[in-house]
Structures are given as structure tokens and as C-alpha cells.
Amino acid sequence: MTGARRLLGAWRRGTADTLELLVTCYRQDRGRTLVALALMVAGTVAAPLTALALRAMTDAAVDGAAGRVVVAAVVVAAAGIATLTFAHFAHIAYFELAELDVLAYEARFMTISNGSASMAHHDSPRFADTLTVLEREIQRLRVGLQALLTAMGLAGALILTFVALGTVDPWLFLLPLAALPALVLGGAAERVVDRARGESAPSTRGARHLYRLATTASASKELRVLRLRDEMRTRHSALWSDATATLHRAQVRGALLRLLGQLAFVAAYVAAVLIVVRAALAGERSAGDVVLVVVAAAQVNLQVTAAVTVGQDLARLRSTFRRMREAEEQAAPPTPDGTGTPPARLTRGIEVDRVTFGYDSSPDLALRDVSLSLPAGATVAIVGENGSGKSSLVKILCGLYEPTSGTVRVDAVDLRDLAPHAWSARLAACFQDFVRFELPAVQAVGVGDVRHVDDEVRVGAALARADAQDVVDQLEDGLRTPLGKTYADGAELSGGQWQRLALGRTFMREDPLLVVLDEPTSALDAETEYALFTRYAEHARRTHHATGAVTVLVSHRFTTVRMADLIVVMADGRVHEVGSHDELVASGGLYSQLHHIQAAAYRS
Numbered sequence: 001m002t003g004a005r006r007l008l009g010a011w012r013r014g015t016a017d018t019l020e021l022l023v024t025c026y027r028q029d030r031g032r033t034l035v036a037l038a039l040m041v042a043g044t045v046a047a048p049l050t051a052l053a054l055r056a057m058t059d060a061a062v063d064g065a066a067g068r069v070v071v072a073a074v075v076v077a078a079a080g081i082a083t084l085t086f087a088h089f090a091h092i093a094y095f096e097l098a099e100l101d102v103l104a105y106e107a108r109f110m111t112i113s114n115g116s117a118s119m120a121h122h123d124s125p126r127f128a129d130t131l132t133v134l135e136r137e138i139q140r141l142r143v144g145l146q147a148l149l150t151a152m153g154l155a156g157a158l159i160l161t162f163v164a165l166g167t168v169d170p171w172l173f174l175l176p177l178a179a180l181p182a183l184v185l186g187g188a189a190e191r192v193v194d195r196a197r198g199e200s201a202p203s204t205r206g207a208r209h210l211y212r213l214a215t216t217a218s219a220s221k222e223l224r225v226l227r228l229r230d231e232m233r234t235r236h237s238a239l240w241s242d243a244t245a246t247l248h249r250a251q252v253r254g255a256l257l258r259l260l261g262q263l264a265f266v267a268a269y270v271a272a273v274l275i276v277v278r279a280a281l282a283g284e285r286s287a288g289d290v291v292l293v294v295v296a297a298a299q300v301n302l303q304v305t306a307a308v309t310v311g312q313d314l315a316r317l318r319s320t321f322r323r324m325r326e327a328e329e330q331a332a333p334p335t336p337d338g339t340g341t342p343p344a345r346l347t348r349g350i351e352v353d354r355v356t357f358g359y360d361s362s363p364d365l366a367l368r369d370v371s372l373s374l375p376a377g378a379t380v381a382i383v384g385e386n387g388s389g390k391s392s393l394v395k396i397l398c399g400l401y402e403p404t405s406g407t408v409r410v411d412a413v414d415l416r417d418l419a420p421h422a423w424s425a426r427l428a429a430c431f432q433d434f435v436r437f438e439l440p441a442v443q444a445v446g447v448g449d450v451r452h453v454d455d456e457v458r459v460g461a462a463l464a465r466a467d468a469q470d471v472v473d474q475l476e477d478g479l480r481t482p483l484g485k486t487y488a489d490g491a492e493l494s495g496g497q498w499q500r501l502a503l504g505r506t507f508m509r510e511d512p513l514l515v516v517l518d519e520p521t522s523a524l525d526a527e528t529e530y531a532l533f534t535r536y537a538e539h540a541r542r543t544h545h546a547t548g549a550v551t552v553l554v555s556h557r558f559t560t561v562r563m564a565d566l567i568v569v570m571a572d573g574r575v576h577e578v579g580s581h582d583e584l585v586a587s588g589g590l591y592s593q594l595h596h597i598q599a600a601a602y603r604s
Contacts (some may be wrong), residue, residue: 004261019140020321021101021148023439028100036093043086044153047302048160050079051295059288094149105138105324114329117420119400121331123361129201130327132208137320144320147313154307161296161303168276168289178268179304182261185309189254190315193492196250197319200243207239258308263305272297335402338417340431342426346376346513346548348411350397355406357392366392368573370406374566376548379536383554383568383591390554391432393570394518397552398424410513428512432519434502438484441472445479445501448508465507467535468500505531510545518554534563558595567591 016264022187025033057072113122113131121127158179165172213219214232223229276293281286352372358365367389374380382390395401396408398419408415415423428448437444445462446453455480463469475481482490483501493501506517517536555561562581569577569584569591577589584591 003029005060011462021145021317024101024104025094025145025304026096028104028517029097032093036090036097037152039086039090040149041153041156043090044150045156045160046079046082046086047299048164048296049156049298049537050083051161051292052164053079053153054295055286055288055292057288058167058291059286062287079220090149090273091146094145095142098145101141101145102138105141108324109134109138112324112331113583116331116333117275117337117399117424118331119395120360120402123359125202125361127327127330128205129198130323130330132201133197133206134320134323134327134529137316137323140316140320143313144317147310147317147504150306151310151314153241154303154310155301158303158307161300164292164296165272165300168208168293169279171275172272172293173512174268178265179300179307181264182258182304182308183311185257185261186311187315189257190312190319192254192257193247193250194316194319195556196247200246203239203243203246207236210236210239259309262305265300269297269300296377311410333402333420335416338414340418341422342412342418342513343411343413345546346411346550349376349548350374350550351409351412352393352397352409353407353409355393355396355403355408357396357401357404358456359392359557365404366573367403370573370575372568372575372578375554376411376550378565379547379551379553379563381553381555381564381567382570383556383558383561383567384576385556385594388570389573390556390570391518392573394429394516394552397514398427398516426509426511426513427516428506428509428514429514429516430502430506430518434499436484438486438490439482440479441475441481441483442479446508448505449510459504462507463501463504466500466503467532468504471497471500510548513547514552515549515551515553558591 022033022037053072053075057069057076060066062129109131210232214223214229214236223232235277261462265561273293276285276290279289312320350369350373352374355367355370356365357367370389370393382393384390392401396403399415399418402416410418410423437447439447442456442459443453445459448462449458452458459479460469471493472478472481482491483493485492503517506515515536536553553561555562561567565580567577567579567581567584568575569589571590577584577587577591579587579591585595586592
């Protein structure tokens with residue numbers, strides 16, 4: 001009983017998944033959906049009608065009824081034309097529908113990947129494998145839609161063929177049932193292949209990564225200098241060979257399963273023809289009946305072959321939707337989103353209370369029992385060597401990850417109780433791995449506050465605050481200049497210029513509660529970084545009275561953060577020291593030691 005319920009549940013889920021695509025089509029364009037469905041069903045059902053008309057025409061010819069022969073011949077011709085042409089006209093409608101569907105599911109795919117406030121799912125190899133398969137399978141929705149429409153037509157054709165054969169001999173009612181082994185084994189074959197797609201995803205992902213590196217301009221310098229062309233090709237080939245071998249073995253096993261199903265039907269087909277021919281020789285059946293059975297049975301064979309192929313495509317379609325749901329579940333936040341609203345102005349600041357955190361992709365903790373008080377209006381510098389936990393702490397403050405344990409409070413309110421979109425709307429951040437938006441310059445900066453993405457006045461003010469106006473001044477068309485290689489006439493910038501535009505983007509928001517500059521000047525020299533940090537600290541103090549914002553500056557250069565009100569020294573995921581520059585230098589601790597080492601290095 002439990003097994004039967006499980007099978008029924010699986011069938012219902014499969015049917016719902018299959019029909020989801022048709023519902024999406026209907027929402028996209030009702031007219032095209034109905035036209036495509038009507039033409040596909042009519043064209044497929046016309047084939048068994050041809051068999052019935054041929055029987056009528058044969059019997060009429062034997063009886064010498066010329067009028068009936070002409071009528072039946074017209075029906076045969078019309079049904080033949082419908083069989084040959086309706087699917088083609090349906091293709092015009094469903095091809096355009098499929099394009100719309102691909103766009104709709106790509107949008108859903110983008111939402112799954114980056115629609116939530118949390119970034120935790122991006123650290124999961126399982127999620128990466130799921131996205132690797134989905135990225136390829138979404139492009140096959142065109143095939144899935146064709147299979148879905150064909151399946152609906154085949155259902156009608158099989159029923160009509162079933163009835164037609166049954167009118168000749170009741171035993172022939174069983175002939176369509178002979179298709180069941182082919183359908184069942186075809187489904188089993190697709191499951192074997194689908195598992196192989198998942199198993200080959202890591203190798204496929206690795207091969208694609210190498211391909212992107214080998215075809216990206218930014219990587220070409222190192223690849224040439226290090227003479228890695230042959231190494232990259234060898235590794236790429238090895239990974240694809242591994243993925244291909246996995247899929248090939250699955251395809252062979254699947255082909256054997258499909259062959260067994262087809263052989264079962266062939267045996268039933270031969271038996272059906274022999275039954276009717278024997279009855280005709282005995283005078284129990286007409287010549288038209290023989291023609292009907294031969295033609296209809298042959299059509300059943302074609303219908304079964306088509307049904308197996310369509311079944312595989314539908315099974316693959318269901319797998320795509322299943323993976324889409326799995327990706328949505330994996331990307332869902334671990335706890336329900338809060339609904340609270342951040343304060344209009346910080347009065348107390350941000351408290352980090354015994355926060356511990358680790359990434360899913362690493363067995364080591366990135367943060368260990370971190371406690372900090374970031375006063376409202378303060379400029380806080382977080383320093384430490386690479387891997388000390390600086391960026392992880394910043395991501396926790398921004399709400400991009402939830403602590404494994406501990407709490408972050410904004411004016412005494414748990415950050416988890418605030419609505420993620422409301423908190424992110426009060427952030428301004430520039431990260432070390434900033435995005436190079438290949439858009440017109442005004443938009444590449446303006447997306448920092450998308451409400452004013454084309455506002456040149458606001459963009460100019462943001463660039464001035466970031467001391468980056470000179471970057472735009474050097475562009476041929478100023479703020480209207482397209483950036484990057486996406487445009488044929490796009491301006492290519494240096495790493496430092498891209499970074500300064502990213503800093504301008506950070507200052508588009510005029511009322512943030514938290515400003516984060518995470519290694520924002522990594523492409524600049526130490527002297528320029530110091531000048532910019534000083535400028536940002538002064539700007540933070542001027543805007544303190546507006547929102548009480550906390551400004552967090554992250555750097556591994558100890559010599560450039562002396563202007564901060566508070567300096568936090570990180571080491572091994574822990575807070576090692578906290579104080580002002582003068583206090584930390586005087587203490588003779590880690591900050592003092594590393595500060596003197598770096599200062600001496602720059603002097604030399």
C-alpha cells in the first residue's frame with residue numbers, strides 16, 4: 001500500500017512538473033499556446049484516421065462502390081496532408097513560445113542564484129553541481145515543449161488506434177498495451193542517464209572553468225607568460241573525457257533497456273498481423289480489415305517509438321524542474337527572514353556578540369567567538385593578514401551570511417529580525433572582488449542606487465565623494481561612454497580605474513547605516529590608498545549627524561588606517577586587539593609589530 005501511494009505521488013508530481021511548462025506557455029501567450037496545441041493534436045490524430053479511411057476505401061473498392069471510394073480517398077488525402085503539415089505549422093507557434101519560456105526560466109534561474117539575501121548556498125558543491133546541470137538543461141526547454149505537445153497528440157492517436165483495432169478483433173485491444181514495456185524501460189533508461197548527468201557535473205564544471213580561463217582576455221597574460229596553453233588543453237580534455245565517459249556508459253545501459261522494450265512490442269506486432277491475416281484467409285475478415293490492421297499496427301509501432309522518445313524528453317524535463325526545486329530549497333535562507341525595519345538613524349551602533357562562523361565548503365572556522373562594539377558614527381578599520389577573518393566578518397555584518405552561533409545587533413535589534421531587503425537598502429559597500437558592470441559609465445556607477453541609475457547629477461556627486469571624477473573625464477563621451485568589451489565601441493579601463501568607479505558606486509546611497517570598504521583600493525598603491533581612506537573617514541564624520549552610520553574600512557596594510565576612530569586587529573579568525581592607532585602602537589602588540597614591519601618595507 002505504501003509503495004502504491006509512493007508511485008501515485010511520483011506520478012502526480014511528474015504530471016504537475018510536465019504541465020508546468022504548458023501553464024508557463026499559456027501565461028506567456030494564450031493564442032500561440034492554443035494554436036500550437038490544436039495543430040499538434042490534430043496532426044497526430046490524423047494518422048489513425050488515415051488507417052480507418054483506407055479500410056473504408058478498400059472495402060468500397062472490393063464492393064465496386066465508386067462514390068464511397070471517392071469520399072474515402074478525399075478523407076485519406078486530407079488526413080495525410082494534416083499528418084504531414086500540421087506539425088510544421090505548430091512548430092512556428094511553439095518555437096516562439098519556447099523562446100519566451102527559456103527567458104522566463106532563465107529569470108527564475110537568476111533569482112534562485114542571487115535572489116536571496118544569503119550567499120551561503122554559493123559555497124555548496126552540491127548547489128554548484130545543480131546549477132551546472134540546470135544551466136545546460138534550461139536551453140533544452142524547446143525540446144521539452146515539443147515533447148509535451150507531441151505527447152498530448154500521441155495520447156489521442158493511441159486512443160483512436162486502440163478503438164480502431166478493437167473493431168477488427170477484441171484481442172487487438174491488447175496491442176497498445178504491448179507498448180508498456182517500451183515506455184517503462186524507456187523511463188528507466190532516462191533515469192540512468194539523468195543520474196550520470198549529476199555524477200559528471202563536477203568534471204563538467206571544472207572543464208568549463210578552464211574553458212572560460214582560456215578564452216578570457218583578463219587571464220591571457222598569465223597563460224602566455226607561464227606557457228600554460230598545452231597544460232590547459234590537456235586538463236580540459238581530461239575533464240571532458242571523464243564526463244563523457246560517465247555519460248557514455250549510462251547511454252549504453254539506457255540503449256540496452258530501450259532495445260528490450262522495443263523487442264517486446266515487435267513480438268506483439270507480428271502476432272497481431274498474423275491473427276488478422278489468418279482470419280481474412282478464413283473469410284472472417286474483409287480486405288479492408290487487413291489493410292486497417294497492417295497500417296494501424298505499423299502506426300502503433302511508430303507511435304510507441306515516438307512515445308519512448310517523448311517519454312525520455314518528458315523525463316528529462318521533469319528532472320529539470322526537480323533540480324530547479326532543489327536549487328530553490330538549497331538557496332532558501334536557513335531561518336525565516338525577519339520583517340523588522342532598520343532605524344532611520346543609528347544611536348547606539350552595531351554589536352557583534354560572540355559570533356562564530358564557518359563556510360560549508362571548509363572544515364575550518366573563519367570566525368571564532370568574535371565580540372565587537374562598533375559605535376554609531378565611528379570609522380572602524382579592520383586589519384589583519386590574509387585569511388585572518390576580515391572579509392568574513394564584513395559579510396556577516398552585511399547579512400550575506402548568518403553566524404553559526406552568536407548575534408549581530410543593530411541598535412540592540414537582532415540583525416536576523418530585520419527584513420533582509422530593508423537592511424541591504426541601508427548598506428553601501430565596495431568589495432575587493434568588485435563587479436565590472438559593462439554598461440554606460442553613468443549606469444555602471446548609478447546602479448549603486450538603482451532608483452537613480454541614469455541621474456548624471458547624483459552620479460557626478462558620488463564620483464566626487466569617491467575622488468573618481470577624473471576617470472570619467474578621460475572617457476570620450478564622459479558618463480555616456482559604454483564600458484568594457486560587451487560593446488564594440490566600449491572603453492576598456494585599467495584595474496585601478498574600474499575600482500575607482502566601484503568606489504563611486506558605493507557612494508550613490510546617501511543615507512546608509514553601514515558603509516563597508518573591503519580592500520577597496522587593492523589595485524592602488526599604499527600612498528593613494530591612505531589618501532582615499534583619509535578622505536572617506538572625513539566624509540564619514542561629516543555624514544555622522546545624518547544617519548549615525550558606521551564606516552568599516554578593511555585593509556591588510558597597517559600603515560594606511562591610522563585615521564580610523566577604532567582599529568580592530570584580526571588574527572586566526574579572532575579579535576586580537578582593539579584600540580586607536582596611537583594606543584595600539586604604544587601597546588607593543590601585534591599591530592605595533594606589523595605596523596613597523598610594513599612601514600619599514602615602504603620606506604625602503
